[in-house]
Structures are given as structure tokens and as C-alpha cells.
């Protein structure tokens with residue numbers, strides 16, 4: 001522990017310029033965030049002309065008829081336009097909020113609202129909670145019409161929307177209520193740990209965040225998700241038998257097998273698993289069950305179990321711990337720097353003893369270009385995991401000595417194609433756009449790889465004979 005703290009102290013020494021040098025932080029944040037937004041707009045402009053291509057890539061030509069292809073191109077085009085406009089609009093709003101010192105304003109409103117109830121600025125956690133609410137209200141107002149447009153115009157036009165206006169409003173209110181019920185105690189505890197641990201907050205805060213993540217894994221599916229969707233046990237039948245037998249053979253600790261009514265809101269479809277290491281649950285969307293045959297859904301699940309087998313969620317959790325550690329390790333230099341807050345229009349009185357939440361929020365803005373780079377790296381890693389899970393599905397016959405699974409790769413290919421056709425997913429993808437945004441390889445890439453795994457495996461099997 002002492003070694004950790006001496007290393008952290010050395011890092012703070014390196015960053016001590018934050019407290020001493022006069023730096024126009026606000027200008028940097030403006031430049032960084034516009035830089036990221038303009039780069040994202042540039043990527044959309046690279047991708048956009050591909051939506052005008054008139055035929056699908058060669059490998060997919062047999063699977064997409066002209067109608068399905070045109071539909072997916074039109075959907076892609078509309079989504080790209082929407083992303084371009086909303087991206088620029090959101091950035092313009094954020095930029096204006098920053099320019100006009102809205103964060104300092106929100107902090108003062110927070111202070112005034114707690115003063116109304118007789119609490120002074122010495123109640124920093126209370127004022128922080130009020131500040132968070134004010135900021136939340138200010139920033140969520142413009143996003144409501146955008147989200148309504150996306151659901152009722154864009155998704156509706158392409159036949160995906162199943163949400164009614166009543167459902168839209170109740171969903172919104174429910175998610176706010178949940179955000180409040182979970183977010184407020186979380187924020188209060190987070191700030192409390194900060195204050196309590198003093199300069200030695202890094203390991204304590206990491207332990208706190210890890211505990212919070214684990215608690216969320218437990219309560220999300222049991223408490224939160226049922227508020228939005230209905231999870232019902234998967235009916236007896238071929239799919240259930242196949243899934244249970246697959247789980248048993250792989251020693252996957254399957255506790256519950258659910259079907260989720262994803263079709264209540266949208267026709268997009270999928271499957272996933274979650275839970276603690278010794279008790280897992282698999283959830284399959286009703287839309288996937290409707291659109292694919294049981295043996296194809298089984299192949300999708302084989303892919304999902306490949307993620308489990310290769311411990312992808314655990315690996316991602318470790319990566320996120322390193323990420324959190326880096327952020328926290330750099331933070332004190334910004335927390336103990338009144339000049340840093342002054343650069344964002346906070347008054348002298350507030351800046352002298354910087355409130356943790358304010359310093360942390362502004363510090364996050366400074367990190368935006370770094371976060372963009374980390375996002376690219378994480379997407380890259382996620383794509384590697386997808387390849388690995390596809391390969392797992394393809395080679396499962398050898399792992400389980402189950403010759404009846406020899407066509408798992410083909411079944412997965414068929415399921416992926418169906419998913420793409422039904423979801424009108426984009427078929428032509430610009431490589432840079434994909435490297436930045438995609439957590440999954442493109443369909444073309446996956447089909448090619450699945451074929452390659454299959455023929456490599458068949459070749460190896462022949463040699464053995």
C-alpha cells in the first residue's frame with residue numbers, strides 16, 4: 001500500500017503544474033470536445049456515400065434480395081443523417097453551457113436550494129446532490145425531443161418502432177426515478193468515501209466502485225429490468241432442451257433460462273447472459289426466437305457461451321479497473337488546484353476549497369480526447385472477443401466431441417444473416433468508421449472468418465484420419 005501511495009505522490013508531483021501554471025482550461029475543453037465531434041462528423045461523411053451503393057458485398061449477394069438491401073441502405077442513410085445532426089447539436093449545446101459558465105451557475109442554484117431548507121455550504125455532499133439534479137434537468141431537456149424523434153419518426157418509418165407515446169413517457173419517468181433512487185445514494189457514498197479517505201482515496205474508491213458494479217449485476221436483472229420488460233421462463237420444447245443440454249455439456253452454471261418481450265418496444269433482436277460466476281441466467285429475445293430456427297438460436301447461444309468460456313466479461317472488468325485507476329490516480333492534481341475551477345467561471349470563494357464533484361466533472365471534460373482513444377482501444381478489444389466467440393461456436397464439436405454440432409458455424413452464419421436482414425443492419429462499412437464505432441466485426445468479416453475456421457477445422461480433421 002505504501003509503495004502505491006509513494007508512486008501516486010510522485011505522479012502528483014509531475015502534475016503539480018496544474019495548480020501553479022495559468023492555463024486556459026476552458027479553451028482546451030472547447031477545442032478538445034469540438035475536435036472529437038468534428039472527427040465523428042468526418043467519419044459519418046466517409047460512411048455516408050456507401051449508403052448509395054446499389055448492390056450488397058459479394059459474399060452477401062445470395063442472402064439479400066434487392067428489397068432487403070435497399071431497405072437497409074435507406075435505414076442506414078436516415079440513421080447517419082440523424083447522428084450527424086444530433087452530434088453537432090449536442091456539441092453546440094455543451095459548448096454554450098461551458099461558454100456561459102453554466103456549471104458555476106448550477107453550483108450556485110444547488111447552494112441556494114439547500115439554503116432554502118436551512119443548510120449552508122458546509123454541507124458539501126448535500127449541495128453536490130442538488131447540483132447534480134440541476135445539471136441533469138438542464139442537460140436532459142434538449143435530449144427528450146431528439147429521442148422522441150428517433151423513436152416515433154426514424155424507427156417508425158423503417159418499421160421498428162413498437163413503442164406507444166404512453167410507454168415512451170412511462171419509460172422516461174421510470175428511468176428518471178431509478179436514476180434518482182440509485183444515483184443519489186451512489187453519489188453521496190462516492191463523495192463520502194472521498195472525504196473520509198483523504199489523500200489515500202484511490203484504493204478505497206476502487207473497492208467501493210467494484211462493490212457497486214457487483215451489486216448492480218445482482219439487482220439489475222432482478223429489480224430494474226422487470227420494471228421495463230417481462231422476463232418469463234422459456235417454454236418447454238426443442239430450444240429449451242437444446243440450450244440446457246449445451247449448458248450442461250459446457251459446465252455453464254445455468255440457473256434460469258428466460259424469454260424477454262423485447263418486441264414490446266422494438267423489433268431489434270438479440271440474446272445475452274448475465275449473473276454471478278456460480279449462477280448465470282440466459283435471456284433470449286422473443287423476436288430472435290420467432291425469426292430463427294431452434295438450431296440457429298442454439299448457435300447464437302454457443303457464441304454467447306464462448307464469451308463466457310473465454311472469460312470476456314471478467315477481462316473487460318479488469319480493463320475497466322485499470323481505466324478507473326488511471327483516472328483516479330491523476331485526479332488529486334486537479335482537485336487541489338483553485339486555478340482550475342477559476343478557469344471555468346467559478347467564484348473565488350468556491351474555488352479556494354474546490355468541491356469534489358465539480359473538480360471531478362471538469363476533470364472528466366479534460367480527459368475527453370483520451371477517452372475517445374480509449375474507446376477505440378476498447379472497441380478493438382471487443383471485436384477480438386467477438387472473433388474468439390465465433391471461433392468457439394465453430395469448434396465446439398471438438399471441444400464436446402459432439403459430431404451433431406459439426407454445422408454450428410453454418411448455423412451461426414444463418415442466424416447472423418437473419419439478424420442482419422431483420423435489423424436492416426448496414427452492409428457496406430468504411431474501415432475507419434468501423435474501427436472507431438463498432439464493437440462487433442461487420443457481417444461480411446464474420447461470415448468470411450466463420451468459413452475460414454470451418455475449413456481449417458475440416459482440414460485438420462482430415463489430416464488426423
Ligand SMILES: [Zn+2]
Pocket residue numbers: 303304307386389
Ligand atoms: Zn458476441
